[in-house]
Amino acid sequence: MPSSLPVLILTGYLGSGKTTVLNHFLATGGARIGVIINDFGDVNVDAALVAGHVAEPVSIAGGCLCCIEDPRQLDDALRALSRPSLELDAVVIEGSGIAEPPGLIHMVLGSEVRDVRFGGLVEVIAVARVALAEASGWDLAQHVKAAAVVLLTTTDLADPRETAAVRERIAHANPHALVIDAPHGAADPRLFFDAAEHPVPEGGQLALWEFGRAPDHDHHDHDHHVHHRATALDAPSVVDPAALAELLEDPPASVHRIKAIVDVAAGRGIRRFVAHSVAGYVSVDRVSRPSDEPARSRVVAIGLECDDAALRRRLDALVRPDGAPAATARELRRLTRFV
Template identity: 25%
Template sequence: MQIRTPLTVITGPLGSGKTTLLRHILETFPKKIAILMNEFGEIAIDAKIIQGKNVQMADLGGGCVCCSLLGEFEAAVNEIIDNVDPDYIVVETTGVAEPDALVFDIQESLQRVRLDGVITVIDADAMIKYPSVGHTTRIQIEAADTILLNKVDLVSKSELQAIEKKLHSINEIASILHTVRGQVDPDLLFGIARERVQAPPHHVHQPEFESFSYSSPATFNRQCFEEFADSLEPDVYRAKGFIRFPKSVYLFNFVAGRWELEPFTQEATELVFIGKNLSLKKAEIIDRLKLCER
């Protein structure tokens, strides 16, 4: 009998901490893991963050992994099994993906894998700032076997209880794990193997977010860029990428008005901005950013 490779889906809203979780798994889980990533934006920032960690990459590119890319997804999974023979396959979906179609396709079309579990990462701080749960986020929560309630250090105890109550009202079955920067015992994420029957999805995508990218060989003034980052909200909900300052390059992460910089080995500035009706603000945002070039 053929042994099926366990496959775990990591999903969750934009900026919730999926890639940070993935980096933690790669550093702490002593198994051969193959990764498929599906990003929202023209530049595959997350793939560049993960690369170099002795893992097999298959970048699915922009768009929605649960619809237009299903054929490519199946081919990528089969190619990874043939060439790498991993212990586990992890699929990180874009923050705007609805995972129900992906789960259905895994169960119906991929005979060489078995769905081990769906991990949904939720940003506790964003749940307080934006309490209305959108359509896509609700589906991501409903699909979860395990919910990682991330960034719990940024909310109060009473706020945390309110968030948990809301999550349980959407998904009564999933266990909820509290995390800071995605720090969790990987053994809690793998080996779930919950039996489920996923009905065929009948959703129609209504693009909620727009994105644009910006690349530059220039060096940027750090103080100016930090002021620029402080000014992004409310036009931009999520931004990520690499920014070159005089002494080194940094990984830039911005979510819902909160941002951070982390030293990172990269050649040049590459940034992706994501938000609602962003095409109307693109030129203005780029002009403000260019003012920081040295």
């Protein structure tokens, strides 16, 4: 499937468990992942914590990533990691504990590197340490308002009333965020990116640039994983571009991301598009298709609970019946304005 490389941003205050979450991604994801580690300071400490699991680590040191003087540093890292020869499935940026999420998102969306796209922001919160983090100046509302997903760690150590209060505060600050209890930092990576179709070494990763020895980690501990669920449409037909644009822009609350390869009738021919949607951030690319190939459209909605009847109806409504007129210029503009 021709597609751009998703860039996932992983943020959270110091001690929230970001590196634990990242190591779970690397150890259990079954994918090749490039990692950009934002070490706050001149010594690359965090980079050593993920070495051995990572497919291709790049470290940007010397300050907060969202405040670096030359944004080309990030572009250089993304350019290196998006090389086709690496066959990576995703890039994860681990922000420093003081990085501001909106600034990180702006940098990724403003990147001049082709073949990469914003894949969502994940905020990690250690519930048992929220009071300590706030005493140090961290602002829960400011940090979760831009998140697509909030992972709650240390929920096994916190009072249930404390966890409920934190969830309520998150819902007030960002009602659209998907909030997941992940007491051991373990969430299904497939909520965020796809595993590759090419062979992946046992353990999930290939250490190409290794900083040092990784901490001990049980690659087979899946007991605490929160697993994704997917609902799919696979139809031998074209789709309604306006209906697809509406689904991408405003998916059901249970859906975290949508991926699609669809055919659209336009004029006297058929055009093919690859589309992605993560928490309201949409990308659509037109790709080539053999002129003699029958029409086919595939759409997958991914979330924690996304097999409900309402979602099924919205997916089925994308299909245009045989004999329907070709898409109008207005319908195509609504879809392709994301390009």
